[in-house]
Amino acid sequence: MQTYTTTGRIGVFFMSILFGAMSFVPAYAVSLPREVTPVQRVARGSADHSSFSKQTEQTSQRPTSVPGEVLVKFREHTINLHQVSGRNKAQQFANAQQLEKTRDIQRKNISVLRSNRNESVEEIVGRLQHDPTIEYIQPNFIYYPASIDTNDTYRDQMWALENTGQTMNGSIYSGGVVSGIADSDIDGNEAFAYSEGSGVVVAVIDDGVAYNHPDLFVNMWDGSACLDENGNTLGGCVHGYDFAEEDGTPLPTDGSHGTHIAGTIVAEMNNGKGGIGVAPQASIMALKTNFTTAEIVRAIAFAEKNGAKVINASWANSEYDETMKDAIANFSGLFVAAAGNGGLDLVGDNNETTHQYPSDYDLDNIISVTATDQHDGIASFSNFGVSSVDVGAPGVNIFSTVPTIEGVISEPFTSIENSALPIDWVSAGSQNNWGVIDATSWFGSSWGQVLYGDVNNAPYLANADSTLTLPDTDFEVAGESMIDFWSTCDTADDDGDYMALEAGVDGVYQELGQWNEFSSTLSPVFAFHDGTWSYYHFTKSIPSALVSDATSVRFRWHTDEDDDVSVDGCALDDVQIYNVSDGSDEAYMYQQGTSMAAPHVAGVAALLWGYDSSLGTSDVKTAIMGTVDPIDSLDGKVSSGGRVNAHSALLSLVPLSSDATLSSLTENLEQDFHVPFDSGISTYVLYAEHEEDEVTFTFETGDDQATVFLATSENQEDVELESNTVTLSLPVGEFGVFFTVVAEDQEKTKQYAVFLARATDAPANVVAESVEQSITVSWDDVEGAIAYNLYLATESGVDSGNPNTVAGYVAYEDVASQVTIEGLEEQTTYYVVVTAVVGEGA
Structure with missing residues (x-):
C-alpha cells in the first residue's frame, strides 16, 4: 500500500503517559505549521536598502517573526470568532494571559496576540501550547522579498531580474537614487530554475567587448576555429572579430556600450563578484564595428556562419537601409533591436511617424524593444510604436560591466594663446612653424582654436619637415591605448604635402598613417570634403610593439619643394590620448537607454534556446511576445502591450x-x-x-x-x-x-x-485508559484516513521519522482508532505519537 502520512500543519498528536499515578498530560497538544518559503509572486514586499554593505548586514540579522507576537487559532467549539460572544471570549482570554489582542482573522478563527510584558515568542508559545481552547499557536512569521540567492557582490542591484523595491544608486536619469515597485521585473530569478542559457551564442554587434572582465571571461565565445562572413576558415578570433580594425581582437577602443550590454546578457552567476546576466551560462560573440552599414552587414553574416542564435542590435538610424534589411532577413536567428531614445530633446518619439531602423523593419525575426523603469513605467526617453515596437524591457538604472577609460591627455586648445603651444609639447625640424590659431571664422565655433602645422604662413611654406612631440605617455595597461583627434586639410593635389601620426619608444618612431586633403592611410572614422577642405576624425590604437611606460607620440608636417598657391595646410583639434582597459580591472557602472533594454530580451531568447535547442526562431519570438506582463504604461505603445517575463516565457515551453x-x-x-x-x-x-x-x-x-x-x-x-x-x-x-x-x-x-x-485533520479527542501494566489509547476517526500509526517511547522527541533514536521506541502501524498496549513498566513516563494515514491503492 502506498501511504501518505501528513506532516504539515496538523495531523499528528503527541502525548506522554506516566504509570503509577496513572495520569497523563499532553507533551504537545498542538504542532506548529511548517515554515513556508514564498515562491512565485507570493509574499513579495518592498525594502529600502541604501547601500550594498547595509543590505548584506540587514539580510543577515533580520528577524524571522514579529517579536513578541503570536497567532492563536482557537477551537471553534470553545471560541468562535465569527460570533460577537466569541470575539469577547478571545479578548477575555488575551487579558487573562496578559496579552494584547491586536486583531482577529475571523475567517480562520485566529487572533493576533502581542505580549505586554516583553515576553519572547518562545516563552508565549511555551506557556500557551497546552491550553485546551487552542487548536494551534505559532509565531507571526515575517516573509521577506525573494532576493537573488547567489554570492554575486552586486546581486541586489539586479532589479531587472528581481525587483524588491530596492533603492538604486548613482542614476543620472533618476536624479541620483530611485526606489522601485516590487515585481516590476522580468522574473529572471524564477527563470533560472528552468534555464541559464547554456550552449547558446549571442552576438553583440557594437563597439567591442572588454572580454577579460572577470564577470564575462568564462562566458565569451570560443573563436579559435572561426569562419569569416563568407564561410572561409579564418581562425584565431579572440571571442569575436573587429570589423573596424580587421583583426580578431574586438576589444573596445572608445566606449563601454558593448561591454555593458554583454554583462546584462551573460554576467557570470555565483562567482563571488559583480552582477548577474539574464542568461548567465550563454556565450557572447563580440563583433566590433564603427556602426557603418558595410561593417554591420558583414558582422551579421559572420554571426550566421559561426552559429549565433541571437543578435543584439542596440543602435539605430532614421534612414531606410535596404542592404541592412536584407542582411537581417537572411539571418536565421532572432534579431533584437533597440527602439531608439528620441531626439535631441531626450523625449521618446513615436516610431509610427518618426522611424528608427533596424527596429522598425517589418521582418519576422526582429523583436523591437522599448525601455521600462523600476515602476513598470515607459522610460521618458524611450521611443514607442503600437505596431513598430514589440515589447518593453528594463532599460533604466541598469548596472553592468564596463571597461575603465582613463584619460591621459585631453587638449582642445581653447586656453592656448595664438601662435603658442601647449605646455610640454615640443616642436622641431625645418620650417618649424607649429602653433595655435583661432579658426572660428573659417570652420565655425565647433572648431574654435586649432593647432596648425604652419601657423605663420598662408600659403604654407615648401620644404617643411617638422614634428610636434607630445609628453611621454604610460601605455603599459591591460587593454587598448588610443589616440583620438580631428584634422582638417587644404593641400596641393599631390602626395608630397601631408600630415602624419607617429609613435615610438626610446627615440625610434614608426609612422601610423598620413593624410592630406585628398586621401588618408590612417582609416578615419569620419571623413567629409566640402569642396575646399577635408575634415577627418581619427581614432587609432597604439600597436602593441610600441606600448611602454614611456611611449612617445608625435605629429609630422611635411611639404615638398614646390611653392603652392592658395592652400592653407593642415590643422589639428581635440587631441586625446587615453587607455581603455580589457575589463580585467573589474569595473561596473549604471547606464540607461533602449540600448540597455534590448539585451534583456536577447538574454530571454538565450534562456529559451538553452531550455530547448530545437525551437525555431518563430517559436522563441512567440514565447517572448505571448507571455508578457501586461503593463498600463505600454498599453497602446507596443504591440504586445507588456514587458517581457522570462519565467512566463519558459513556462510556456514546459511540458x-x-x-x-x-x-x-x-x-x-x-x-x-x-x-x-x-x-x-x-x-x-x-x-x-x-x-x-x-x-x-x-x-x-x-x-x-x-x-x-x-x-x-x-x-x-x-x-x-x-x-x-x-x-x-x-x-x-x-x-x-x-x-x-x-x-x-x-x-x-x-x-x-x-x-x-x-492535509488531514489531527487525530482528536485522544483518550488513554490504564489497567495494571497496559493502556488503551483511542481517538476519533479522521476524514480520509485509511489507517493510523502509533509510536511509543520512554523519552520525548518521538515521531514517525526518527525510529530507534529515542529510548524505548516501539511502532504500531496500520492500526485502527483504538490500540491496547500491554507489558508496560510501572512508574514510567511513556510518550505517544498518533498519525493519520491517507492514500489509495493496495
Whole structure:
C-alpha cells in the first residue's frame, strides 16, 4: 500500500503517559505549521536598502517573526470568532494571559496576540501550547522579498531580474537614487530554475567587448576555429572579430556600450563578484564595428556562419537601409533591436511617424524593444510604436560591466594663446612653424582654436619637415591605448604635402598613417570634403610593439619643394590620448537607454534556446511576445502591450511532467497563486484561490477561439468548461487537476497540470485508559484516513521519522482508532505519537 502520512500543519498528536499515578498530560497538544518559503509572486514586499554593505548586514540579522507576537487559532467549539460572544471570549482570554489582542482573522478563527510584558515568542508559545481552547499557536512569521540567492557582490542591484523595491544608486536619469515597485521585473530569478542559457551564442554587434572582465571571461565565445562572413576558415578570433580594425581582437577602443550590454546578457552567476546576466551560462560573440552599414552587414553574416542564435542590435538610424534589411532577413536567428531614445530633446518619439531602423523593419525575426523603469513605467526617453515596437524591457538604472577609460591627455586648445603651444609639447625640424590659431571664422565655433602645422604662413611654406612631440605617455595597461583627434586639410593635389601620426619608444618612431586633403592611410572614422577642405576624425590604437611606460607620440608636417598657391595646410583639434582597459580591472557602472533594454530580451531568447535547442526562431519570438506582463504604461505603445517575463516565457515551453516550480508552489495550499502560460494559441493566466477544502481556478484570456477542458485524478475524462471559473472540492491527500486548451481548428493544444495536497485533520479527542501494566489509547476517526500509526517511547522527541533514536521506541502501524498496549513498566513516563494515514491503492 502506498501511504501518505501528513506532516504539515496538523495531523499528528503527541502525548506522554506516566504509570503509577496513572495520569497523563499532553507533551504537545498542538504542532506548529511548517515554515513556508514564498515562491512565485507570493509574499513579495518592498525594502529600502541604501547601500550594498547595509543590505548584506540587514539580510543577515533580520528577524524571522514579529517579536513578541503570536497567532492563536482557537477551537471553534470553545471560541468562535465569527460570533460577537466569541470575539469577547478571545479578548477575555488575551487579558487573562496578559496579552494584547491586536486583531482577529475571523475567517480562520485566529487572533493576533502581542505580549505586554516583553515576553519572547518562545516563552508565549511555551506557556500557551497546552491550553485546551487552542487548536494551534505559532509565531507571526515575517516573509521577506525573494532576493537573488547567489554570492554575486552586486546581486541586489539586479532589479531587472528581481525587483524588491530596492533603492538604486548613482542614476543620472533618476536624479541620483530611485526606489522601485516590487515585481516590476522580468522574473529572471524564477527563470533560472528552468534555464541559464547554456550552449547558446549571442552576438553583440557594437563597439567591442572588454572580454577579460572577470564577470564575462568564462562566458565569451570560443573563436579559435572561426569562419569569416563568407564561410572561409579564418581562425584565431579572440571571442569575436573587429570589423573596424580587421583583426580578431574586438576589444573596445572608445566606449563601454558593448561591454555593458554583454554583462546584462551573460554576467557570470555565483562567482563571488559583480552582477548577474539574464542568461548567465550563454556565450557572447563580440563583433566590433564603427556602426557603418558595410561593417554591420558583414558582422551579421559572420554571426550566421559561426552559429549565433541571437543578435543584439542596440543602435539605430532614421534612414531606410535596404542592404541592412536584407542582411537581417537572411539571418536565421532572432534579431533584437533597440527602439531608439528620441531626439535631441531626450523625449521618446513615436516610431509610427518618426522611424528608427533596424527596429522598425517589418521582418519576422526582429523583436523591437522599448525601455521600462523600476515602476513598470515607459522610460521618458524611450521611443514607442503600437505596431513598430514589440515589447518593453528594463532599460533604466541598469548596472553592468564596463571597461575603465582613463584619460591621459585631453587638449582642445581653447586656453592656448595664438601662435603658442601647449605646455610640454615640443616642436622641431625645418620650417618649424607649429602653433595655435583661432579658426572660428573659417570652420565655425565647433572648431574654435586649432593647432596648425604652419601657423605663420598662408600659403604654407615648401620644404617643411617638422614634428610636434607630445609628453611621454604610460601605455603599459591591460587593454587598448588610443589616440583620438580631428584634422582638417587644404593641400596641393599631390602626395608630397601631408600630415602624419607617429609613435615610438626610446627615440625610434614608426609612422601610423598620413593624410592630406585628398586621401588618408590612417582609416578615419569620419571623413567629409566640402569642396575646399577635408575634415577627418581619427581614432587609432597604439600597436602593441610600441606600448611602454614611456611611449612617445608625435605629429609630422611635411611639404615638398614646390611653392603652392592658395592652400592653407593642415590643422589639428581635440587631441586625446587615453587607455581603455580589457575589463580585467573589474569595473561596473549604471547606464540607461533602449540600448540597455534590448539585451534583456536577447538574454530571454538565450534562456529559451538553452531550455530547448530545437525551437525555431518563430517559436522563441512567440514565447517572448505571448507571455508578457501586461503593463498600463505600454498599453497602446507596443504591440504586445507588456514587458517581457522570462519565467512566463519558459513556462510556456514546459511540458506537463516537469513543471517543478508549479509543483513546489501548489504543495502548500495556504497560499493562493497565479501562473501565466502560453497555450500555443494565446496567453492564459491561471489563478487559484484556496478556501478550506475547496479550490477555485480562474482562467483569464483574450482568446475566444479556444476551448478549455478539465480532468482530475479522480475523474480522468476531459470535461469542457462552460465558463472561465471552476470550483473543485479537495479530497484528503494528493489530487491532480489537468487542463487542456484546444484551438478552434483542433490543430493546437496545450496541457497544464496542477498537483495539490490537502492535509488531514489531527487525530482528536485522544483518550488513554490504564489497567495494571497496559493502556488503551483511542481517538476519533479522521476524514480520509485509511489507517493510523502509533509510536511509543520512554523519552520525548518521538515521531514517525526518527525510529530507534529515542529510548524505548516501539511502532504500531496500520492500526485502527483504538490500540491496547500491554507489558508496560510501572512508574514510567511513556510518550505517544498518533498519525493519520491517507492514500489509495493496495
